[in-house]
Amino acid sequence: MSQSLDIRTSPLGAVNAALTVFYVAEGARPSGDALQHWTSTGLDWDETITSAGFKGKQGQIIDVLSAGGKRLLVLGSGSSSRNTPLNGWTDRGGSLMAKLQGIRATDIAVLIEESDASPAAIAELAAGLRLRHYKFDKYKSARPDEAPALMTITLHVPDSAAADVAIANRGATVEGTLLARDLVNEPANTLGTVEFAARANELGELGVDVEILEQDALEKLGMGSLLCVAKGSDRPPRLVVMQWRGGKEGDKPLAFVGKGVVFDTGGISIKPAGSMEDMKGDMGGAAAVTGLMHALASRKAPVNVVGVIGLVENMPSGSAVRPGDIVKAMSGTTIEVINTDAEGRLVLADALWYTQDRFKPRFMVNLATLTGAIVVALGHEHAGLFSNNDELAIQLLNAGLSANEKLWRMPLSPAYDKLIESKFADIRNSVGRPAGSITAAQFLQRFVNDVPWAHLDIAGTAFGGSNSEVNTSWSPGFGVALLDRLVRDYYED
Numbered sequence: 257m258s259q260s261l262d263i264r265t266s267p268l269g270a271v272n273a274a275l276t277v278f279y280v281a282e283g284a285r286p287s288g289d290a291l292q293h294w295t296s297t298g299l300d301w302d303e304t305i306t307s308a309g310f311k312g313k314q315g316q317i318i319d320v321l322s323a324g325g326k327r328l329l330v331l332g333s334g335s336s337s338r339n340t341p342l343n344g345w346t347d348r349g350g351s352l353m354a355k356l357q358g359i360r361a362t363d364i365a366v367l368i369e370e371s372d373a374s375p376a377a378i379a380e381l382a383a384g385l386r387l388r389h390y391k392f393d394k395y396k397s398a399r400p401d402e403a404p405a406l407m408t409i410t411l412h413v414p415d416s417a418a419a420d421v422a423i424a425n426r427g428a429t430v431e432g433t434l435l436a437r438d439l440v441n442e443p444a445n446t447l448g449t450v451e452f453a454a455r456a457n458e459l460g461e462l463g464v465d466v467e468i469l470e471q472d473a474l475e476k477l478g479m480g481s482l483l484c485v486a487k488g489s490d491r492p493p494r495l496v497v498m499q500w501r502g503g504k505e506g507d508k509p510l511a512f513v514g515k516g517v518v519f520d521t522g523g524i525s526i527k528p529a530g531s532m533e534d535m536k537g538d539m540g541g542a543a544a545v546t547g548l549m550h551a552l553a554s555r556k557a558p559v560n561v562v563g564v565i566g567l568v569e570n571m572p573s574g575s576a577v578r579p580g581d582i583v584k585a586m587s588g589t590t591i592e593v594i595n596t597d598a599e600g601r602l603v604l605a606d607a608l609w610y611t612q613d614r615f616k617p618r619f620m621v622n623l624a625t626l627t628g629a630i631v632v633a634l635g636h637e638h639a640g641l642f643s644n645n646d647e648l649a650i651q652l653l654n655a656g657l658s659a660n661e662k663l664w665r666m667p668l669s670p671a672y673d674k675l676i677e678s679k680f681a682d683i684r685n686s687v688g689r690p691a692g693s694i695t696a697a698q699f700l701q702r703f704v705n706d707v708p709w710a711h712l713d714i715a716g717t718a719f720g721g722s723n724s725e726v727n728t729s730w731s732p733g734f735g736v737a738l739l740d741r742l743v744r745d746y747y748e749d
């Protein structure tokens with residue numbers, strides 16, 4: 257059983273928790289309620305910081321145990337509230353949670369003394385606490401040393417009503433990120449195409465309109481590209497369309513499209529065994545889109561948005577697509593399948609075409625764990641950004657910085673596009689090793705018309721990076737906070 261976490265707010269004033277926490281910036285001293293708490297320990301501030309070597313730097317701690325079983329943690333925050341960027345508060349929440357888990361605290365009061373800690377900053381602190389608290393341990397048998405069943409954190413803040421509103425709003429995005437993590441962390445034996453579609457269907461409860469297109473519908477639409485990937489698997493393909501109509505009727509929607517390969521063996525061009533288990537996460541793009549729709553609907557975002565995910569499994573079998581096979585996409589473009597392991601672009605080709613054709617969106621952003629080459633280029637620090645539109649690209653780069661889910665722009669050009677020409681068909685799905693992420697992006701662009709479009713190659717960021725201040729699970733849920741930020745900052749009025 258995972259521990260439950262309850263985060264609430266309260267005005268500053270009387271505090272009677274087992275553990276009290278407050279922050280002191282570099283060179284500063286406790287003030288207000290924090291000072292009262294400090295004074296009640298009977299310790300002298302200057303003597304204590306000298307003997308503890310405490311300077312208020314980020315990560316420094318004074319830990320005081322007093323009579324009556326009470327405990328006080330003074331945490332160095334480095335910069336003052338005023339000088340801390342919002343995503344610095346998220347990290348602050350993350351590292352506090354790590355400390356709280358480490359000492360098995362259950363009843364915690366956090367004093368946010370400074371009046372310049374805005375409700376938005378407090379909401380980031382709460383977000384960091386929850387994001388770091390997340391564990392994917394549902395398949396671990398219970399152990400005797402398990403954490404206590406409940407952790408309660410009360411944030412004592414200058415304006416608790418305003419903080420509550422901000423925390424609930426930011427909390428909607430956190431829930432979306434956690435949903436994406438759950439989907440990516442889940443193994444493929446329990447999360448196939450049908451199971452994933454069922455999870456997406458649950459968004460109906462939040463007011464999202466969900467349609468699930470099955471094999472026959474996809475055949476009628478002529479999605480020969482997406483369908484050929486699913487041919488080798490016993491699991492049927494699904495295309496899920498999620499619509500959130502929070503904006504004005506008739507306003508064109510924003511569109512998000514996700515690669516949802518529930519498992520990628522490579523197909524007939526089978527992958528080597530090493531790390532193949534990671535390919536349960538090859539639906540990270542679809543998970544991000546689903547998590548985003550969850551976030552937007554829970555916070556009732558005033559905007560029209562459509563999320564489309566292509567769900568397939570890439571398996572080798574007697575019915576699988578072969579290298580050399582030629583398939584026809586919904587757009588009419590013919591594709592020579594050179595390598596059955598370059599399947600993500602085949603799925604997205606039809607999902608992108610369908611989305612722009614049906615919805616005429618303001619823009620289309622797709623997310624995909626598309627290429628190993630982007631991991632070689634950018635590691636786990638940045639996702640690759642490809643776009644036909646500078647304005648959209650800049651918005652995404654900015655949103656990435658704010659959300660601390662960073663992007664790095666990569667090029668597209670006619671010279672790269674030429675590389676995907678095929679001897680037998682209009683285009684081929686795989687070229688050589690050079691510029692592997694770019695030729696994949698050029699392939700996608702063949703299915704995009706005039707609409708502003710961006711492709712995020714999240715192969716390096718959707719799973720398997722190192723732990724961060726706000727995540728210790730395999731999947732960080734990359735993309736949800738970033739795209740939620742994009743929508744909030746540029747498309748809500």
Ligand code: BES
Binds near residue numbers: 520597631686
């Ligand atoms: N899902 C993989 C890409 C991937 C690799 C994601 C590592 C996450 C971690 C994708 O379907 C794939 O296999 N791409 C091939 C393309 C190649 C055959 C042109 C690749 O990157 O090797």
Ligand code: MN
Binds near residue numbers: 597599
């Ligand atoms: Mn593949």
Ligand code: ZN
Binds near residue numbers: 597
């Ligand atoms: Zn793949």
